[in-house]
Amino acid sequence: MQTEINELIKKYVFDPNNAEVNFDLALYYDNIGQLASAVSYYLRSAERTDNDLLKYEGLLRASTCFSKQGSRNFTVKGLIQHAIATCPKRPEAYFYMSRFYEFTSDWHECYLISSIGLDVSDPNSENLRTKLDYPGFFSLKFMRAVSGWWCGLCDDSRKTFIELVQSKDINEEYRSKSIENLCKITSTSRELTNYNKSKYDSYKFKFPGLESIERNYSESYQDMFVLSMLNGKKRGKYLEIGSANPFYGNNTALLETEFGWDGVSLDIDEKFVEIFSKERKNLCLLKDATRINYENFLQGFGFYNEIDYLQLDCDPPDVTYKILLSIPFEQFKFAVITYEHDYYCDQTKQFQEKSKKYLESYGYVRVVNNISPDEWRSYEDWWVHPDLVDKEILNKMTCISDKVKKSEHYMLGLL
Numbered sequence: 001m002q003t004e005i006n007e008l009i010k011k012y013v014f015d016p017n018n019a020e021v022n023f024d025l026a027l028y029y030d031n032i033g034q035l036a037s038a039v040s041y042y043l044r045s046a047e048r049t050d051n052d053l054l055k056y057e058g059l060l061r062a063s064t065c066f067s068k069q070g071s072r073n074f075t076v077k078g079l080i081q082h083a084i085a086t087c088p089k090r091p092e093a094y095f096y097m098s099r100f101y102e103f104t105s106d107w108h109e110c111y112l113i114s115s116i117g118l119d120v121s122d123p124n125s126e127n128l129r130t131k132l133d134y135p136g137f138f139s140l141k142f143m144r145a146v147s148g149w150w151c152g153l154c155d156d157s158r159k160t161f162i163e164l165v166q167s168k169d170i171n172e173e174y175r176s177k178s179i180e181n182l183c184k185i186t187s188t189s190r191e192l193t194n195y196n197k198s199k200y201d202s203y204k205f206k207f208p209g210l211e212s213i214e215r216n217y218s219e220s221y222q223d224m225f226v227l228s229m230l231n232g233k234k235r236g237k238y239l240e241i242g243s244a245n246p247f248y249g250n251n252t253a254l255l256e257t258e259f260g261w262d263g264v265s266l267d268i269d270e271k272f273v274e275i276f277s278k279e280r281k282n283l284c285l286l287k288d289a290t291r292i293n294y295e296n297f298l299q300g301f302g303f304y305n306e307i308d309y310l311q312l313d314c315d316p317p318d319v320t321y322k323i324l325l326s327i328p329f330e331q332f333k334f335a336v337i338t339y340e341h342d343y344y345c346d347q348t349k350q351f352q353e354k355s356k357k358y359l360e361s362y363g364y365v366r367v368v369n370n371i372s373p374d375e376w377r378s379y380e381d382w383w384v385h386p387d388l389v390d391k392e393i394l395n396k397m398t399c400i401s402d403k404v405k406k407s408e409h410y411m412l413g414l415l
Contacts, residue, residue, distance in 0.1 A: 004028065019049030023058055027130060035065040052086050057128045059083040060096060064133060067100075076100060091121035092134040098143040110147035114140050138170045142178065149185060158185060162376040165344065172347065179345050182377070192219055192249060193373065193408050204413035205396055207232035209259065220373045220407035222251040222338045225382055226309050227259065228397060228411075229336050229367070229389050237303065238263035241289045241323060242313035242340075246276040251311050251338065256282050261308075264301055266292075268314075289314060295328040303332065306388060310334040317342040317351040324355055329362040335388035337364065343378045352381065359383055368399045371407050378404045 008028055011021045026041030042062040046055045063079035066072045077100060083093040094117025101110035123137035145160035164170050164178040195203075195216045203210060209232040216223050230236065236259065240252045243265035247253045255261035265284040267273050276284035283301075298307075310327070314320045320340055337359070341352040356366065365386050370378040384394060399410060409415050 019045045039065045056087040090125045107147045107150035114144040202412040217253040218251045219249040221411045223254040236261045236308035238309040240265040240311045243267045246279045310337045313340040317346045337383040
């Protein structure tokens with residue numbers, strides 16, 4: 001290290017107005033955290049060069065040094081603006097500027113500058129001397145989506161986040177951020193899409209009892225799927241792992257209240273169990289679903305070897321898969337299984353395929369895959385055991401493809 005700085009200083013002493021020497025000296029101080037010295041030499045480099053790219057890079061690096069010091073916002077803004085004026089067709093400075101406005105919660109300016117950057121800058125600009133703190137061209141789309149939400153452009157924001165999640169060019173950090181933002185704006189801005197009688201004529205499979213249903217409760221028609229596959233069965237039996245709310249978004253409330261089903265629900269959240277016990281007649285237990293001997297559990301609660309419905313809905317996906325592995329499929333068959341693999345937010349992208357292979361090894365057939373409450377968030381696969389369901393219903397309801405399937409579109413035969 002000492003040799004390196006000695007060489008840099010020696011070059012500087014012999015040629016103090018050399019822009020590249022000043023930049024290299026600035027970069028050295030930047031890398032060891034001496035930000036004040038780094039800023040000085042970055043600015044000297046920018047002032048002394050005729051090379052617009054070197055000037056551009058020095059201005060942005062100087063702005064970053066000031067940002068790290070946590071002060072001089074006016075100076076940071078001015079340096080980035082100067083960089084944009086120097087190379088207006090490069091994307092990095094637009095990202096820096098939009099991020100600056102994000103930090104200051106100036107959402108309209110953030111939206112404006114990210115939109116301009118997307119419109120005028122070249123995503124394939126030549127490389128700079130060093131790697132800046134710039135994720136890629138997709139980051140401008142991300143900044144526009146974030147700021148657009150705060151500016152009231154909710155549909156445009158949601159659409160852009162979906163495009164980012166599905167893009168092959170985005171890195172995993174920003175894919176995760178896009179998913180996180182989508183989950184927040186979806187949960188706070190959308191009600192569940194429920195079945196009601198106005199949808200009767202469009203319903204894909206009109207099972208006995210459908211005509212009496214005023215509305216359902218599931219987030220994605222899981223309760224209606226169970227009734228469809230079992231031809232409107234009454235007085236069925238279920239095991240619900242991950243019950244959550246007793247009615248809102250719940251997959252067994254309709255089965256219990258209108259079709260006379262009996263069953264046991266499990267949840268790890270004491271609040272949900274307490275509310276469930278007050279509002280529903282069937283049993284809900286406060287349990288860690290990963291720590292149960294399910295053979296003893298099912299036998300102890302009087303379940304027979306053939307059970308109508310198994311729900312597996314826990315977070316994160318590795319936990320749900322762990323629970324799946326502990327279910328005694330050798331002793332018990334389940335007619336219908338709704339399995340939440342959360343592919344959209346599974347960083348490993350492994351658990352959907354793992355669960356598929358595991359369930360198929362026990363003879364289960366996947367009826368529909370990549371189910372979503374919307375049109376982007378693949379989060380569940382739905383299964384049956386062919387020994388326990390009608391083959392004609394199975395054939396009618398089967399829909400397997402790589403496409404994400406909005407649950408209502410699937411259940412109403414719109415795919």
